[in-house]
Structure formats: structure tokens, C-alpha cells
Amino acid sequence: MNIRRLLSSLIAIVPVPSISKPLLAVQVTELVDGIFLGCTYNHAVADGTSFWNFVNTWFISPPLLEKVFHFSKEKIAALKAKANAEMGTSKISSLQAILGRLWQSIIRTRNLDADQEIYCRILVNMRQRLQPPLPEEYFGNVVLFGAAKTTAGELLKNGLGFAALQINKMVAQQTDGEVRKNLENWVKRPILSKLSAAASNALIVASSPRFNVFGNNFGWGRPVAVRGGAGNNYDGKMTVFPGVEEGSVDIQACLLPETLQAMEG
Structure with missing residues (x-):
């Protein structure tokens, strides 16, 4: 030719x-x-x-790297106990303690001004929070973005319990009334959010350790791991999965190389 x-x-x-x-x-x-x-x-x-x-x-896209942070059942229990003890409460969950630790660790590497507002945005499952609640078998999108907010200075000068409690308070605010108000406001003024809007001052957390990932068997045996694809990656994206060992948690983090290097240093 x-x-x-x-x-x-x-x-x-x-x-x-x-x-x-x-x-x-x-x-x-x-x-x-x-x-x-x-x-x-x-x-x-x-x-x-x-x-x-x-x-x-x-x-040219930003040079991003992925790393899976594995939290054993024992480590999770220690983080949860520490977070609750620091705040004199028992309501901080295991996942909230894990995310509080990662939130502090990542923000510490970014050298932000003390008064810089920072966010930890989490997709919250609203199925059981609606009144009446929806069955788990309901097919549709029933998640709502919630945002824990503080400043870089406050997050770093306080302990793990403070970070985890900000996440706990945000999750508790995602009520039936809140989701209905958000839906009504969206109908009046539709806004298409971009997950990639997360910048140096924000983390976005998706998925859950409660999903029955390792119970699926298509005839090839029990899965050995689960990972998210590259189609929706950006700096600050955290994807949560159950770990292969019972009670453990894996968090697939997508971060800039300098952030990961500083966290490992």
C-alpha cells in the first residue's frame, strides 16, 4: 500500500x-x-x-502512584481503641479510625498553611438511613457525599481521635432529612460534581470494607485480592476494600509520588 x-x-x-x-x-x-x-x-x-x-x-497527566495500605485486624482494633480513648467516647468506628490516620498522614506531607481548609469527602450508603429504609437488594445509586472539614493546623496539632471524630460527626449528619433536602435543592439547581475536583486539600473515599468481595466464586476458586481500575484515579482518591484475612482492611491510595515518598520516609 x-x-x-x-x-x-x-x-x-x-x-x-x-x-x-x-x-x-x-x-x-x-x-x-x-x-x-x-x-x-x-x-x-x-x-x-x-x-x-x-x-x-x-x-500530560499528573504523575500518580498507587499503594495499598493493609491494616490487620489487630492494628485496626488498636487504632479504634486509641481514637475513642483520646476523645472519651466509644462511637468512633474502625473505618473512621483508619481514615483519620490516613487523613493526618497525607495532610502532614503536603505542607499546607495552618489555616488552609481541608476536607475528607466520603460516599455514605443511605439505604438504611432513609425513612423508610431501602432493602440492601435495591438496585440503584443511593450514596451521598459527605465532607468532614477542618483546617490543616487543627488536624495536625490534635491527635488521631480528633481526626476520626470529625469523620464520625459528618457521617452522623447524613440523615433522611439531609438527603431529601439535598435532592430537592439539586432539582432546583442541578450541579454535576466531578470526583477529580479533589485537590491538595481534599481526600475522597469510596467503596466499603463491608462488601462481600471474597465470597464470590466463579468456579476459579476464592479471590485472592480486589483492586480498583485506573479509569477514575486522581491525587487523593482512597478506595476501601476488605482484606483477604478476616477482619482486615485494604485501602488503595492514589497519590503523587512525593506524597508517598514522604509518608514512607
């Missing part, structure tokens, strides 16, 4: 009499061993410098 003709077929060139359109055309061709991405832009809109700035910005 003629190479020039082959290359022309891979690039989206749309001959039109008007110089005003199309502004941009992108064609993706699937090859046997990869893909070919062809871009065509209108020179009346942008010059070469603008085009390559666009391409470089489009294809």
Missing part, C-alpha cells in the same frame, strides 16, 4: 470550502498492536505554538 495514502487515511482531514470550520477534528484508528491518533485543526483559530501547547497539555 502507498505509505502516503495510508497516512492520509489515518488523519482526519475534512476538506470544506469555508475557512471557519471544522475547528478541530480528532480521529482514533485502532491498529493490530496499538492505536494511531490523528489531529487536524483550523489554522485560522490557532498557530503551531498553540496547537502543540494544546497537545502537550491534553496528553
Whole structure:
């Protein structure tokens, strides 16, 4: 095949009499061993410098790394006991204690101003919080974002119990009335949130250690691990799974390399 003709077929060139359109055309061709991405832009809109700035910005993502933090049953019990003892309560859960520890550890590496507001955003299961409650078998999306908020200074000068209690209070606020108010407000003013809006001042926590991950057997034996995919990763994303050992928890963290390096140092 003629190479020039082959290359022309891979690039989206749309001959039109008007110089005003199309502004941009992108064609993706699937090859046997990869893909070919062809871009065509209108020179009346942008010059070469603008085009390559666009391409470089489009294809360069932040360098993110993933690490799985494993918490044994014994370690979880110790964290929970410590958090509750520090705050003189018994209402802080195991997961809230784990997340409080990670929240403090990650924020400590980011060198934020003491008065910088920080958030730990968690997807809360509302099935049993609605009145009347929904059955666990209900098929649909019944999670609500809740956000524990404080400042970097407050989080770091106080102990584990303080961090875990902020998460505990936020979860307790996710009531039937709260979710119905949020839904009514959304209908009046729809807002499409982006999970990737998490920045240096926020963590976003998804999934749960309560899901029966290791009870699934498709004829290949018991699963040995569960991990989230790369399609929804960004700095500050925490995905919670049950650990393979009973009572343990794995948290798959997606963070900048310098954050992980500082946490391990």
C-alpha cells in the first residue's frame, strides 16, 4: 500500500470550502498492536505554538502512584481503641479510625498553611438511613457525599481521635432529612460534581470494607485480592476494600509520588 495514502487515511482531514470550520477534528484508528491518533485543526483559530501547547497539555497527566495500605485486624482494633480513648467516647468506628490516620498522614506531607481548609469527602450508603429504609437488594445509586472539614493546623496539632471524630460527626449528619433536602435543592439547581475536583486539600473515599468481595466464586476458586481500575484515579482518591484475612482492611491510595515518598520516609 502507498505509505502516503495510508497516512492520509489515518488523519482526519475534512476538506470544506469555508475557512471557519471544522475547528478541530480528532480521529482514533485502532491498529493490530496499538492505536494511531490523528489531529487536524483550523489554522485560522490557532498557530503551531498553540496547537502543540494544546497537545502537550491534553496528553500530560499528573504523575500518580498507587499503594495499598493493609491494616490487620489487630492494628485496626488498636487504632479504634486509641481514637475513642483520646476523645472519651466509644462511637468512633474502625473505618473512621483508619481514615483519620490516613487523613493526618497525607495532610502532614503536603505542607499546607495552618489555616488552609481541608476536607475528607466520603460516599455514605443511605439505604438504611432513609425513612423508610431501602432493602440492601435495591438496585440503584443511593450514596451521598459527605465532607468532614477542618483546617490543616487543627488536624495536625490534635491527635488521631480528633481526626476520626470529625469523620464520625459528618457521617452522623447524613440523615433522611439531609438527603431529601439535598435532592430537592439539586432539582432546583442541578450541579454535576466531578470526583477529580479533589485537590491538595481534599481526600475522597469510596467503596466499603463491608462488601462481600471474597465470597464470590466463579468456579476459579476464592479471590485472592480486589483492586480498583485506573479509569477514575486522581491525587487523593482512597478506595476501601476488605482484606483477604478476616477482619482486615485494604485501602488503595492514589497519590503523587512525593506524597508517598514522604509518608514512607
